[in-house]
Amino acid sequence: MGSVNNNPQSWGRYPTVKSSQVIPVFWRDELPDLASFDKSILPYGYGRSYGDSCLNDGGVSVDVSRLKNFIAFDEEQGLLRCEAGVSLAEVLEMSVPRGWFVPVTPGTKFVTVGGAIANDVHGKNHHRAGTFGRHVTRFELLRSNGEHLICSPSENAELFRATIGGLGLTGIILWAEFRLKPITNPYIDMESIRFDSLDEFMTLSAESDKDFEYTVSWVDLLIGGPGLCRGKFMRGNNNHSRELATKPLKKRRLPLAVPIDFPSFVLNTYTVKAFNELYYHVQREKFVSKVVSYEPFFYPLDAIHTWNRMYGRKGFFQYQFVVPFETGHDAMRDILRRIQRSGEGSFLTVLKQFGTLKSPGMLSFPRPGLTLALDFTNNGQKTMQLMNDLDHIVEQSNGVVYPAKDARMSPEMFQKFYPQWKEFEQYIDPQFSSSFWRRVTEGASIPTI
Amino acid sequence: MKVVIIGASSAIAHETAKCFARDGADLFLVGRSDEKLAVVADDLRVRGAKNVTTHVQDVADLDSHEDLLQQAITVLGGMDVLYIAHGTLSDQQKSERSVAETLKELNTNGLSVISLLTIAANYFEQQRHGCIAVISSVAGDRGRKSNYVYGTAKAAVSTFLQGLRNRLASSGVTVVTVKPGFVATPMTAHLKQGPLFADAQKVGEGIYNAIQKKKDIVYLPGFWRVIMFVIKSIPEGIFKKLPL
Numbered sequence: 168m169g170s171v172n173n174n175p176q177s178w179g180r181y182p183t184v185k186s187s188q189v190i191p192v193f194w195r196d197e198l199p200d201l202a203s204f205d206k207s208i209l210p211y212g213y214g215r216s217y218g219d220s221c222l223n224d225g226g227v228s229v230d231v232s233r234l235k236n237f238i239a240f241d242e243e244q245g246l247l248r249c250e251a252g253v254s255l256a257e258v259l260e261m262s263v264p265r266g267w268f269v270p271v272t273p274g275t276k277f278v279t280v281g282g283a284i285a286n287d288v289h290g291k292n293h294h295r296a297g298t299f300g301r302h303v304t305r306f307e308l309l310r311s312n313g314e315h316l317i318c319s320p321s322e323n324a325e326l327f328r329a330t331i332g333g334l335g336l337t338g339i340i341l342w343a344e345f346r347l348k349p350i351t352n353p354y355i356d357m358e359s360i361r362f363d364s365l366d367e368f369m370t371l372s373a374e375s376d377k378d379f380e381y382t383v384s385w386v387d388l389l390i391g392g393p394g395l396c397r398g399k400f401m402r403g404n405n406n407h408s409r410e411l412a413t414k415p416l417k418k419r420r421l422p423l424a425v426p427i428d429f430p431s432f433v434l435n436t437y438t439v440k441a442f443n444e445l446y447y448h449v450q451r452e453k454f455v456s457k458v459v460s461y462e463p464f465f466y467p468l469d470a471i472h473t474w475n476r477m478y479g480r481k482g483f484f485q486y487q488f489v490v491p492f493e494t495g496h497d498a499m500r501d502i503l504r505r506i507q508r509s510g511e512g513s514f515l516t517v518l519k520q521f522g523t524l525k526s527p528g529m530l531s532f533p534r535p536g537l538t539l540a541l542d543f544t545n546n547g548q549k550t551m552q553l554m555n556d557l558d559h560i561v562e563q564s565n566g567v568v569y570p571a572k573d574a575r576m577s578p579e580m581f582q583k584f585y586p587q588w589k590e591f592e593q594y595i596d597p598q599f600s601s602s603f604w605r606r607v608t609e610g611a612s613i614p615t616i
Numbered sequence: 617m618k619v620v621i622i623g624a625s626s627a628i629a630h631e632t633a634k635c636f637a638r639d640g641a642d643l644f645l646v647g648r649s650d651e652k653l654a655v656v657a658d659d660l661r662v663r664g665a666k667n668v669t670t671h672v673q674d675v676a677d678l679d680s681h682e683d684l685l686q687q688a689i690t691v692l693g694g695m696d697v698l699y700i701a702h703g704t705l706s707d708q709q710k711s712e713r714s715v716a717e718t719l720k721e722l723n724t725n726g727l728s729v730i731s732l733l734t735i736a737a738n739y740f741e742q743q744r745h746g747c748i749a750v751i752s753s754v755a756g757d758r759g760r761k762s763n764y765v766y767g768t769a770k771a772a773v774s775t776f777l778q779g780l781r782n783r784l785a786s787s788g789v790t791v792v793t794v795k796p797g798f799v800a801t802p803m804t805a806h807l808k809q810g811p812l813f814a815d816a817q818k819v820g821e822g823i824y825n826a827i828q829k830k831k832d833i834v835y836l837p838g839f840w841r842v843i844m845f846v847i848k849s850i851p852e853g854i855f856k857k858l859p860l
Contacts, residue, residue, distance in 0.1 A: 238658050239658060
């Protein structure tokens with residue numbers, strides 16, 4: 168687990184946890200007596216959330232990352248039951264050779280199944296498959312009073328809905344059962360198309376979503392100009408060739424690990440501009456089509472261990488929002504202009520259209536519209552101000568910001584974005600809390616940089 | 617492949633077992649807890665193990681060993697690998713105050729291993745193929761004040777394995793002595809975790825590789841070989857004054 172000063176940290180490494188007691192769990196039937204803790208509790212997986220939704224400063228972090236046993240796999244139906252600490256990487260290692268894939272995956276496979284549920288993660292196929300929560304059939308939730316509750320759409324249904332996207336606040340998920348998706352082989356028929364304006368992106372997106380299971384775009388925002396942005400639109404489908412099913416998959420080594428924290432000036436507007444120029448032009452033809460294995464298609468960044476260190480010790484912010492289609496174009500224009508004015512470079516900018524499939528999760532983030540995910544190096548007050556301004560634009564456009572990635576949203580904004588938070592609050596376990604929840608509901612002071 | 621694992625619910629053994637499961641092996645798992653063995657067995661079945669049988673037995677009971685190994689061989693229809701991974705981390709202070717405690721630790725970590733090996737050696741020698749792998753420890757390389765009761769048991773095991781390796785070499789049987797350093801497992805969870813602590817998964821997989829490659833003595837992770845070389849080279853006159 169990522170830890171600094173032996174405390175659990177999050178992927179963006181902001182805010183840093185000053186003190187948190189870590190209690191590891193090794194066996195799902197040997198659990199600590201949660202009622203005996205005098206501090207608040209929150210489960211902790213691999214700490215791949217960017218902000219403070221996985222942190223519990225001053226409280227107890229129950230480390231469930233060692234609960235990584237598979238329990239049962241129904242190979243006829245593709246129904247997998249496993250402990251909540253199993254990573255999507257381990258699921259894939261087991262399932263892909265047998266012709267099954269995870270139904271929804273975020274940009275990294277190093278997240279726990281419990282974390283995938285608690286953040287109701289989404290991926291490149293949101294327009295076809297919705298969020299992870301839609302594929303969960305049931306799970307066992309441990310509450311602080313010792314109750315073990317099986318939750319499903321028909322049993323403890325409200326708790327089921329609250330836990331999906333519930334950021335770990337409703338209890339500890341011990342194991343979960345979810346449907347995998349059948350595949351013929353581990354390869355993806357991929358196409359990559361360069362685009363030179365937001366409008367071109369919108370056209371590509373509209374026509375691609377019909378025929379392609381997976382779509383996502385990398386975007387260069389700093390280019391400015393009338394087109395507002397340029398980028399590469401990637402779309403793909405599972406390959407169906409039976410011959411490729413037997414071709415052995417080249418196991419990708421993880422030789423690259425960022426060994427030290429880069430000094431914070433390394434990722435700045437100029438280097439980002441230079442990277443953007445390179446990356447945009449690396450693909451020389453406008454249209455490229457090839458067959459790739461699932462690893463580089465879904466998990467390009469997983470090839471670089473600890474890539475978060477490139478942002479330096481002060482860490483970075485991940486900002487993701489969605490704006491509805493009706494207001495989308497104008498909102499994007501305003502947002503892109505505001506970012507360009509700030510001089511803050513976003514290194515890994517991802518743009519996608521969400522579909523209409525509704526998640527069962529109460530606090531679920533994805534909804535129909537355009538979603539943009541941005542990384543900002545922590546440059547102090549300047550960066551905070553930029554994100555606060557973006558919040559306003561998003562809010563005025565009837566959009567919302569993604570809480571699972573957030574580290575600084577104000578209580579006022581959170582409560583505007585998620586008015587259902589009051590309904591959700593009833594399902595929070597009375598002994599559970601997180602740095603995130605305290606920040607957005609009690610208005611606890613946002614840590615200074 | 618037919619694999620017998622003693623101490624199968626231990627973190628390191630489970631990781632090694634996952635590798636065998638991936639190969640579709642038949643497994644006979646021995647441990648003290650029915651529930652834990654069941655959890656491990658389910659996990660290994662999902663990962664690909666063809667047949668998994670669990671058997672509850674506390675191997676500190678030396679009289680149980682003959683029947684235990686016989687049953688394993690009967691159930692599996694043979695034995696290709698015997699992997700001994702059980703053990704406890706002795707409480708050094710407690711042992712110092714009590715002869716009974718010391719002898720109990722030596723029994724669990726030393727004699728019980730030697731007893732199993734004595735029986736198994738004859739089986740493997742007759743069969744003329746297979747592998748015996750045992751988790752010893754760097755602690756057995758040199759006695760030091762913080763854990764010499766544990767170290768003694770492991771030293772005995774390491775030496776016994778050396779002799780066994782010599783004896784069985786002409787029979788084509790591999791004997792692997794595994795010497796891990798600090799590993800992050802439930803057994804060491806109460807200790808202060810430092811940068812030297814290795815991941816159970818890495819160590820478990822390292823043991824699987826050592827078995828496949830028919831190694832003799834493996835230090836896991838490899839850097840412990842260097843560390844222990846240095847430790848073993850320190851003259852006794854100096855070592856006795858060190859706070860290790």
